[in-house]
Amino acid sequence: MTERSEGTVKHSAFGAESDEGGLRTKQAPGVRIDGLTVVYKTTAGELPAVRDVSLELKPGTITGIVGESGSGKSTMALSLLNAVQPPGRIAAGRVDIDGLGDVAEFKGEQLRKARGRHIGYVFQAAQNSLNPLKTVGKQLLDLGRSHGVEDLRALVREAKELLGRMGLDGARVLDSHQHELSGGMRQRVGIMLALVLNAHLVVLDEPTTALDMITQANILKIVREVHAERGLTTLVITHDIGVVAEVADRLAVMYGGRLVEQGPTREVLADPQHPYTRGLIRAIPRLVGDINEAQALPGRPPTLATVPKEGCVFRERCALRMDVCDTVDPAARPYGLRIVACHAVDQAVKVPSGEGEHA
Ligand SMILES: Nc1ncnc2c1ncn2[C@@H]1O[C@H](COP(=O)(O)OP(=O)(O)O)[C@@H](O)[C@H]1O
Numbered sequence: 614m615t616e617r618s619e620g621t622v623k624h625s626a627f628g629a630e631s632d633e634g635g636l637r638t639k640q641a642p643g644v645r646i647d648g649l650t651v652v653y654k655t656t657a658g659e660l661p662a663v664r665d666v667s668l669e670l671k672p673g674t675i676t677g678i679v680g681e682s683g684s685g686k687s688t689m690a691l692s693l694l695n696a697v698q699p700p701g702r703i704a705a706g707r708v709d710i711d712g713l714g715d716v717a718e719f720k721g722e723q724l725r726k727a728r729g730r731h732i733g734y735v736f737q738a739a740q741n742s743l744n745p746l747k748t749v750g751k752q753l754l755d756l757g758r759s760h761g762v763e764d765l766r767a768l769v770r771e772a773k774e775l776l777g778r779m780g781l782d783g784a785r786v787l788d789s790h791q792h793e794l795s796g797g798m799r800q801r802v803g804i805m806l807a808l809v810l811n812a813h814l815v816v817l818d819e820p821t822t823a824l825d826m827i828t829q830a831n832i833l834k835i836v837r838e839v840h841a842e843r844g845l846t847t848l849v850i851t852h853d854i855g856v857v858a859e860v861a862d863r864l865a866v867m868y869g870g871r872l873v874e875q876g877p878t879r880e881v882l883a884d885p886q887h888p889y890t891r892g893l894i895r896a897i898p899r900l901v902g903d904i905n906e907a908q909a910l911p912g913r914p915p916t917l918a919t920v921p922k923e924g925c926v927f928r929e930r931c932a933l934r935m936d937v938c939d940t941v942d943p944a945a946r947p948y949g950l951r952i953v954a955c956h957a958v959d960q961a962v963k964v965p966s967g968e969g970e971h972a
């Protein structure tokens with residue numbers, strides 16, 4: 614399929630597509646986030662919610678971003694769409710998307726077109742973001758029209774199919790208003806809207822938070838299937854590392870606006886290096902393997918106002934804290950296939966397993 618604009622037919626930003634294969638033959642784009650800093654204006658001045666974050670989303674992979682609430686995950690996701698709203702702004706860095714360029718520089722119409730058509734997204738609390746006055750079907754058609762979709766019937770068919778796969782009666786959902794749907798149903802509608810325009814970069818921010826465990830697992834299985842069928846590059850954001858453990862190829866762990874560890878999911882889960890990653894994994898019974906062994910991570914994550922301005926952002930909760938951690942922010946350094954930002958890892962301090970990493 615091609616994109617129509619002012620009477621001319623343009624090829625998608627992700628290259629030519631055959632009619633037979635349609636959008637499914639498009640290539641999954643790679644994404645390079647480089648030195649990204651996003652600040653919010655507060656009474657104490659502009660404070661960073663995301664600080665000097667670099668992350669690559671390899672084409673065709675699912676990356677999971679994990680971290681407790683307030684870590685900066687949603688702010689980073691919004692930056693991928695250049696959708697950070699005032700009082701926030703991207704203060705530094707680039708977000709290069711294959712075929713599009715540095716979206717941090719995009720404005721107006723260019724940005725509107727990229728969203729939805731090239732970047733599908735579910736914002737956090739998507740269950741509350743539908744228009745209460747219009748049926749889901751009407752909103753679907755609005756979305757299609759605003760992105761120049763010619764075959765609206767095909768769009769509706771696709772929407773019904775996606776909803777059906779997620780266990781919903783597609784026709785009924787499209788005829789419904791927001792208030793007629795449960796939180797979990799609205800969340801699935803959000804996922805459908807993110808996928809229905811056949812964007813090849815898909816960002817899902819807490820896509821399953823309102824769902825019970827079994828439905829969560831089913832929905833993520835479907836996300837994984839659609840991801841593979843269509844050849845997507847997918848980013849899934851969640852505060853629950855257990856949610857993405859089975860679905861993500863790579864994990865990136867955020868804390869206090871910093872990316873503290875990233876790497877292949879299997880490696881990160883089997884042998885976490887950063888004390889924060891260890892704490893997150895240890896808190897999830899499914900990952901620990903024994904419900905009695907799981908331990909909540911003590912303490913609370915920092916807010917924008919309390920995040921340390923120098924030194925390691927995690928030090929207040931870290932049992933491995935050393936003098937250097939109070940003054941020097943640990944740099945993100947390669948560790949095998951991973952990247953880890955921790956002085957203790959740098960110094961290759963061997964931590965006997967079972968010894969607490971947190972105070
Ligand atoms: N509009 C805003 N104004 C001021 N601070 C904000 C705003 N949005 C988010 N923040 C702050 O930025 C930090 C990161 O928030 P967020 O990106 O939502 O984290 P997460 O998605 O990991 O929970 C938090 O401390 C949050 O309070």
Ligand code: SF4
Binds near residue numbers: 887933954957958
């Ligand atoms: S050892 Fe130091 S650098 Fe590493 S997480 Fe703990 S406080 Fe941070």
Ligand SMILES: [Mg+2]
Binds near residue numbers: 686687688737818819
């Ligand atoms: Mg969030």
